[in-house]
Structure formats: C-alpha cells, structure tokens
Amino acid sequence: GAGVSQSPSNKVTEKGKDVELRCDPISGHTALYWYRQSLGQGLEFLIYFQGNSAPDKSGLPSDRFSAERTGGSVSTLTIQRTQQEDSAVYLCASSLVVGVDTEAFFGQGTRLTVV
Amino acid sequence: GENVEQHPSTLSVQEGDSAVIKCTYSDSASNYFPWYKQELGKGPQLIIDIRSNVGEKKDQRIAVTLNKTAKHFSLHITETQPEDSAVYFCAASIALGDYKLSFGAGTTVTVRA
Numbered sequence: 001g002a003g004v005s006q007s008p009s010n011k012v013t014e015k016g017k018d019v020e021l022r023c024d025p026i027s028g029h030t031a032l033y034w035y036r037q038s039l040g041q042g043l044e045f046l047i048y049f050q051g052n053s054a055p056d057k058s059g060l061p062s063d064r065f066s067a068e069r070t071g072g073s074v075s076t077l078t079i080q081r082t083q084q085e086d087s088a089v090y091l092c093a094s095s096l097v098v099g100v101d102t103e104a105f106f107g108q109g110t111r112l113t114v115v
Numbered sequence: 116g117e118n119v120e121q122h123p124s125t126l127s128v129q130e131g132d133s134a135v136i137k138c139t140y141s142d143s144a145s146n147y148f149p150w151y152k153q154e155l156g157k158g159p160q161l162i163i164d165i166r167s168n169v170g171e172k173k174d175q176r177i178a179v180t181l182n183k184t185a186k187h188f189s190l191h192i193t194e195t196q197p198e199d200s201a202v203y204f205c206a207a208s209i210a211l212g213d214y215k216l217s218f219g220a221g222t223t224v225t226v227r228a
Contacts, residue, residue, distance in 0.1 A: 093159075
C-alpha cells in the first residue's frame with residue numbers, strides 16, 4: 001500500500017480480554033516501531049524491529065505485552081489480560097533504513113478502549 | 116540509550132507571530148534529527164529533518180537549527196497560521212547505528228486567530 005496501515009482503527013474490549021493489533025508497514029521498509037500514546041501525552045516507545053536483528057523490547061511495559069513481526073513485514077502487537085490503563089492509541093511506524101535515510105512513516109493508529 | 120527532552124510542553128502564539136520549540140539530546144553519536152507534526156486524530160507526519168553535517172535547514176515557514184556541541188536543536192515556525200496548530204515532536208537517532216528514533220514528549224502549539 002501507499003502508507004502504513006493499522007487495523008482495527010478502533011477497538012473496544014472488556015477488561016481481562018486479549019487483543020491483537022495489526023500493522024502493515026510500507027513495502028520494503030526494514031524497520032518497524034510500535035508506540036503508545038495516551039490521551040494528550042507524548043509517544044511512549046514500546047518495541048522496535050530492524051531487519052533480522054533481535055527486536056528492542058525495552059519499552060514494553062509488562063509481560064502482558066508482546067509483539068512479533070512475521071517475514072520481516074506485518075507486525076502484530078498482542079496485549080493479554082487487558083487493563084483499563086492500557087487504553088490508548090497504539091501507533092505503528094516503519095522506515096527504510098538505507099544509509100542515513102531513516103525517515104519514519106506513521107500509521108493512523110489503533111484507538112484501544114478497555115472497559 | 117538516547118534521551119530527548121522537549122520544551123515547552125504547550126505554546127500559544129498569536130497568528131502571524133513566530134513559534135520556537137527546543138529539544139536537547141543526550142547521545143553525542145546521534146546524527147539525525149527529524150520533527151513531526153501530529154494533527155488531531157492522525158499519526159505524526161515528518162515536516163522537516165536535519166542531519167549533523169549541517170547547522171540549519173529551512174523549508175518555507177519552518178526552519179530547524181542544530182548545535183551539536185551543546186546537543187540541542189530547535190524548530191522555528193514563522194508567520195504562524197491557524198493550520199499550524201498541532202502537536203509537534205522532535206526526535207533523534209543514530210543513522211548508520213541502531214537507527215531507533217527517540218522522541219521528545221511533544222509540544223502542543225495553539226495559534227490564536
């Protein structure tokens with residue numbers, strides 16, 4: 001596609017349920033990021049995939065959060081046993097890492113509401 | 116890891132005036148500094164970036180300056196217009212390194228008509 005695509009755009013889930021958020025990066029982009037943005041707040045780094053390197057998971061807030069990137073393309077962020085504090089917009093970004101070109105392109109985000 | 120601090124957190128300016136947002140970074144190896152604009156309900160979009168081999172870059176009403184010695188960089192918006200109202204994020208990364216972008220906390224800019 002033309003840009004980074006995230007699905008669903010909105011998700012309402014009950015506390016305690018698991019959710020999966022999907023990110024389709026721009027074709028050929030080797031780097032992929034997940035960020036969390038709570039209402040009116042900045043971008044909280046969650047996880048970073050770069051090519052075949054081990055992902056940087058240093059931003060995942062708890063072991064309820066996990067992410068994978070299959071075949072170096074699509075990524076899924078999974079939140080298990082959701083809590084109300086998980087409510088936020090989850091943003092995915094991808095970039096073509098070639099030389100010094102590292103511009104990141106963001107998707108529209110998935111707005112997660114835990115009730 | 117890299118730590119990016121951004122100030123101010125909110126900025127209100129009169130239409131036509133200038134707006135300045137400042138960021139500092141901690142890792143002297145960082146050499147790529149993009150700025151993103153996020154409008155309500157949308158993902159952040161790149162508006163301008165600067166690499167460490169230059170000290171200033173301008174694109175119409177926006178400009179970015181970089182001081183590598185002091186490890187700070189700034190975004191300048193001149194002749195502000197209502198459509199400039201948004202949240203602005205600075206970021207830093209080490210191109211040719213791990214590439215991971217580290218973001219500032221954001222500045223909410225409101226342009227008063």
